Structures are given as structure tokens and as C-alpha cells.
Amino acid sequence: MTAVASIAAPAEGAPRKRGRFRLASPLWAAPAIIFLLAFLIVPLSANLIRSVTLGEAAQQPFAYYQKLLFDAYYSGIFLNTFKVSLITTVCTLIVGYPVAYFMVRYAGRWNGLILFCLIAPLLTSIIMRTFGWRVLLARRGLLNVWLTDLGLIDRPIDILNDPIIVYIGLIHVMVPFMVLSITAVLQGIDVRLEESARVLGAGRWQAFRSVTLPLSLDGIATGCTLVFVITNGSFLTMLLLGGGKVQTLSLLIYQQFNLTQDVGFAATMGNVLLIAAMACVALQGRFLKRKGIKE
């Protein structure tokens, strides 16, 4: 902060005509703006135009949007996408919160190791990770062999052909995002707040429920938004683990683009996903802002 101030101050004081080199020049944003224009704004705009001009939309601009929202098959997939994302988000929260809480409150010097274990899966290729699950959960995979050996099951369970494998894969990928979002906020919550609740008569759980949990809502909101939005658009996990059992928008886009080659419809779905993501982020922003005023 001080460094910035001391650099900025002479720049402000010095008259411009001297043509001094200024660090705080808007010009520095130019590369980023050009890059974003070329590779984000332009393609997205093109996509928007495509969705209302190509194919069926040539006759009626919003034909694809109507088809997606009102056709029973497509609107089913549309809703299913959100259902999958919602379930994944909730499961990730349930798995991730205790991990985050443990890391911040109890892990101490093991924190780094836990963090590494969390992030390590993100560093491996998604394809490796996904096939890893297939190996573990196959008919004759590790899980089935163990369960059979332990005598818990008679016949191997067919997880690979059950939608649950998609959720397992998704949660595996998403947990780090959730944990990191929550630890960031938990770290800022003074342990003494929980201690004062304890002295005032709250049991462990009560102290957590009435103090730490409400104070960590920011982290939960951030984590959930992140997981929900990423899951909405996640494609490889759905494709490689789902194998058609779980149908979502991202898979449909792939089909429309590659198989049916209905580019207009694919663009429509892409736009709808984008709007959903933006809505989530906006909602989260509002949530944080409201909390911000309260504090």
C-alpha cells in the first residue's frame, strides 16, 4: 500500500507536460482489454448473433430459445443440468465444510499437506482422473473386489452404469474449490468468538451453529456459486463418466455442434448457460454486498 502511494504521489504532483513515465496509466490495461475483446467479447457476441440467425432461427429469431425452454425433451435436459449441479453443490458443501473447518481450526502444521492433497487432483489431467475412477469402480475394480472379499456384497455392484458415478467424479473435482473458498473466510473468524460463545453457555455444536457457521456464510456462498457454475458447464466428467446416463446442456451442446451440426442451437444453449452463470455470480455479489453493509 505504502509502495503504491509513494509511487503514485509524485506522478500526481508532477505536471503532465513533462511527459514523465507514469506507473498508474490506464494504458497498461490495454493488452488485457484487447485480449478480452478479441477472445471473449467478440466470440460471445458472434455466438449471440448465431443463436438468433442460423438454421431455424433464420425464419423466427427466438425459435431456438423457445425450443430449449418449452420443448419437453430439451427443457428436461435444461432442468436436469441444474439438478445435477445443485446436487453436486450440496454434496460438495457437505464434504468440503468439515475439511475446511478442520484445516483452519485443528490442522496446524499439517495444513500444508492437506492443502497439497486437495490441490493435487487438480494438477492431474482430467482424463487421467476420470479413468482412475473407472478403474476403481469397475465391475472387477478395486472397490468391488474389496467389498466382495469382505463379504459385504454377493455380486459386484454396477456403479459404472449408475448416474452416481458422475456425481462422484464431479464432487471429486469440485471439493477443492469449495474447501478453498470456505477456508479463506474461516481463517478470518477469530477463535475467541467461539470461545466467548462457549463461556456464555453454548455447547460445541451450539457455538459453531450460532457463531462460526453464520460468519462463514460468505465463504459458503462463494464456494457454492463457484461449484454450481463450473458444474453447469462441466463437460468431460459428464461425457467420460456419464456415458449418456446423465444428459446435461454441455453434452447437448457437444452433440448439436459435432453430430447434428446445428450450430445455432448449440450457440443458444451456450448463451443460456452463460446467462445462468452470470445470474449466479450477480446473486452472490448481491449477497456479499448486503452482508458488507451489515458489517
Next chain:
Amino acid sequence: MISVPLGLRGISKSYGQVQALKPLSLEVAGGEMLALLGPSGCGKTTTLRAIAGFEQPDTGAIFIGDKDVTELPPNRRDLGMVFQNYSLFPHMTVGENVAFGLKMRGTARAERDERARKLLAMVRLEQFGDRQIHQLSGGQQQRVALARALATDPKILLLDEPLGALDKNLRESMQFELRAIQRRLGITSILVTHDQEEALTMSDRVAVMSAGQIVQIGAPAEIYGRPATRFVADFLGTANVFSATAVAEQGAGLWRVALSGGEPIEVALTATKPLSPGQQLTFAVRPERLAMGSPEGTGLPARIRDVVFRGSFLTYELDIEGRDTPIFVYSQGRTAAAAGSTVRLNWEPDCAILLEAGA
């Protein structure tokens, strides 16, 4: 309110190889305010956290009244605690903060609100019940923390550096206010502080701690006026420490001693321990107990090195021949003696406190 005594019977605590608390016993009478005073790492906070139930002592027992609470979790010890940073719940209003303890005890809402109002009135914040915590000043937050701690009618009040985060003026007025409330309620209280002035002002008794044990315990005036060791003398205010050799007893406890260094000069002190002639000893004299006289009179000759105006008094820094560390004198005198002039120092024999007597 019935005042409940607190008893620590031989509690100790180690963290790995470090003994944070040597076996410590302490009886606090009902309604008494006891200060645990010491530098950081002396074990005062560990003691407080053991009483609160956040740390389990390795040995010993903690009694509140005649009930052994050593094994009880913090929420079942019936305590009130004020933390250094107040630890107010930022997501609740002032009123909700004060009523929190009652809510945890399942008190009905109406009663809770009534009690919270009463407590806020006690700390002169009755208009602030619906405010958010961040809207309050530091002093106000401190008072809310006190109201919250007292809302459940706790048996013991624990104060962990309660005024540490306030500025000086506010801290002084809060010392008196807190003290007045504590007396009025007659609640047994433990004050942890590293601020000697706070300990002396607020408490009935002060326990000075160092390296995990209590070095001296007693009334503030006693601790200040009769420190048992050099550590206590130094930690509570300023002390001019002298080394000397006992010469001869001049009557009940009154001794003549010869100061070491330079030419031996005989001065008087009142001995608190048995002495014999020829014994090495150290004693301390408080700066405000030293009187400066004219160079022609009797007493210890000294040269004024510096005079500092401190508002309500003057601080003199003096050099004595054969002594490395300066002598400090606090004087109420209206005209300052000039730096560089020579004076003679005198003190009443009972103001010279015998600290250590060696062979």
C-alpha cells in the same frame, strides 16, 4: 448476588517440554477482585484459560464455590468473560450479543430482552440495543462485552486484558467504572493484565507472576511498597536498586548498611528478613521516596544528569560515583534543580526495601 469463592489447588500445565504453569495454588475470596500481573509468557493467561475451561490442567483441581469444575467444559462452569478484543459477535446486534448467554440457557425471549436492557442500562448504553457492533466505539464495545459477560449472573468474572485495546484516558476512566460495577455486584473476579497500573488500581489483591509461578501476592499497596524480589520491584513501577553490606543493627529491624562501589557510605534501611553484620544485600528505593537535599547536608552525594518535565511531577536522572546505572527521583518540587548540580539523596529507613540478602 451471592459471592462465590474460587480455588486453584496445585494446577500445572506443560506444553511439550515447556512448563507454562508450575503447580499453583490460589484462593480467591467471594467478591474479591484479584489481578494476575506479569510479563507475557509468565503463565497468567494459561491460568485464566484453565479457569475458563479452555485448557485442561495436567495436575490439580479448580473449585468454584465448593464444586470441583476441573472436568467441566467451559459452558457448564457458569462464568462471565471479557476478552481483550471484546470478541463481540459481529453478526448480531448489541442487544442480541448481551442476550446471547441467556438464549443458550433457553431463557424466554421477553425475559432475555428485559435483562439485556437492564444490563445495557448498567453500562450506560440503553439506547444502543439495536445498533450493530461495528457502529460502536472501542469503549462502547468494551462495555457491551462487560454487559454480555454479566448477563447470565455468572459466579466468576474473568477479565483478559479487558482495557488493553483502549487509549490511555478512556482506559483510566474504564478502570474506575469496571471496578465500581464489580464492587456493586460483589462478583468474584480475576483480572489478567501486564499493566501494573491497571492491576494496582482495580484489584483487591495482586498476584505477580513470573516464569509460571506466583512470585508475590498481596494488596496493591503492600506489593508496591514491599516487593519481595527484585523482579517484583522492577515490574511494578521504577525501583532504584542498591547493593550494600550490612554493618550493624540500630534497633528493632533498623540497620545501618554500607553501599558498595566508590567510597562506602552508610545509610539506613528497615530489614524484613534477619540480617547479620557483614552480609551482602540488595535493597530498593522508589523514585518518589527519594528526597534531594542541599549538597552541604548529609546523605548520598549525586550529580543531576537530566531533568524531565512529566506534567504532574519531575523526573530527575542522577549519577552516583562508582555506579553505572542512573538513579531516578520523582519530585513534586515546583522549581527544577538544574542539570549538572550536585545534591545529596536521603530516604526514610522504612522506604528502603530489602530485596535479597546473601551470605
